[in-house]
Amino acid sequence: MSTLSTLKDRIGRYGVWSVGLRAEDPARRGQLAEAATELEQLGYGAVWLGGSSAARHAVPLLEATRTLTVGTSIQSIWDYDAETSAASFAEVDAAHPGRFLLGLGVSHAKLADQYRRPYSALVAYLDALDAAGVPADRRVLAALGPRTLELARDRAAGAVPYLVTAEHTAQARAILGPDPLLAPELKVILETDPSRARTLAREFLAMYLALPNYTNNFLRLGFTEDDLTNGGSDHLVDAVFAWGDETHIRDRINTFHEAGADHVALQVVTGGDRDTLPREEWRRLASLLG
Template sequence: MNDATAATKSAIGRYGVWTTLLRPDGPASAGERAEAAAELEELGFGALWLGGNSSAGHAAPLLAATGRITVGTSIQSVWEHPAPAAAADFAGLEATHPGRFLLGLGVSHGPRVAGYGRPYATMTGHLDALDREGVPAERRVLAALGPRMLELARDRATGAIPYLVTPEHTAEARGILGAGPLLAPELKAVLETDPGRARATARAALARYLELPNYTRNFLRLGFTEDDLDGGGSDRLIDAVFAWGDERAVRERVAVFHAAGADHVAVQLVEEDGAAGLPREGWRRLAAALLG
């Protein structure tokens, strides 16, 4: 492990928060987002991962509102952010908040990108361009699922940020990455002890991802069947990719990912449809469970 990757692992620690809700297009005002980011830092989380097609511009106000926590994109689409612009934005954040921004890159999904094709080659070309523009590999992480992209994360970035995966995938990813690179999977958590309600909440959140072939192919690669993908996801699939239950159950599920090889787990709190505003009480509950 090189010194830069070791420093990143130390800075972000074992636990982070993954969310789309702290973006400017989320449900809260700029002041509420800044206040929430500062509280998440105070609670002890090591990183905020901005979900969806995020950018350095989305990260900037959260970095300004905090003093220590790392902010990463999860992900910035290589299709929508040309390398020269991405490099300029990175340089701006590095100048004002040195060492606190991680450029999380991904190839997005065919149904969401016009002219989608050759994702591996596109990512490789984007990394080549970022090299030319001076964005260091140690400040990049890749949203890698399959073996080839994981190898690219090992060789051309500081590590991988897989999304919607299982502990088994984490173990496989660690085997491909080796001991040194960062491995920081996302894990969805539902703080609900009733199995029916918890799984219903999980299925509502999972539905959009079951329409995206990158994820469904990965599930099939991991041993799930087409039947597991039907009807919003089988109980087996839900229980594999969500942590649900009380705080202790969530903590124990996160620990399984760490035991499988994760350095850091980015926990995404999932609430019932219709929940309004920022889930700050839920984030506090997660902090008490994981960091208390």
């Protein structure tokens, strides 16, 4: 069995994407460990740490669990230099062999003062990781456009695209080919009222519609400028969020698998603080996934 097949088997079909599980406050370490233990028991195969996370954020979760894979989604290449990332990776991997994935991305010009020639910077970063001995099959890229997806195919274990549609997943699979990991993130709102669900979605989506990397990707997928105004059209919201009753949410998640995803990283949106841990919603989601 290939290394990539083993990775896919290990993380399974579903994971949880969360900013809250990346908390810096040492006082929350016990809370994070308890949440990670439950996520493993619920059957999720991986946890993806939102924001510009790093290897150190994975440690409390890895220490509390036995089989759970923990990945950064994503670590900004502008926030951590490659040498530091490689050293941190080696330390965590020595303590928890094979259970940490280094997810990397170029972030956004509005969020990184040093943002220049992002593709070239990412290639140079991967070169430095190679030189430092970080295996290509233990890193994944937050790839949206064709060139970066090709880089994920050729220089990493695969891609972890954020804020995408099932159509993007199909296009990404065509570029990656059958073997690399494809693990898109999908936002889930456990709400059946259309008005309430879309209001929550638009509140959450607003910050992303100010970032050209995402809006340009939506335009490549066939959305129009009108779809990107006023918090996003119903068409856009319904494409990047799964909401409704249990059957509808399960079907929406399945469309990503049918489009070629090996694993879907599920981010529960509640309308509350993004740092909170929606544990009851994670339980409900695990139940509907079976």
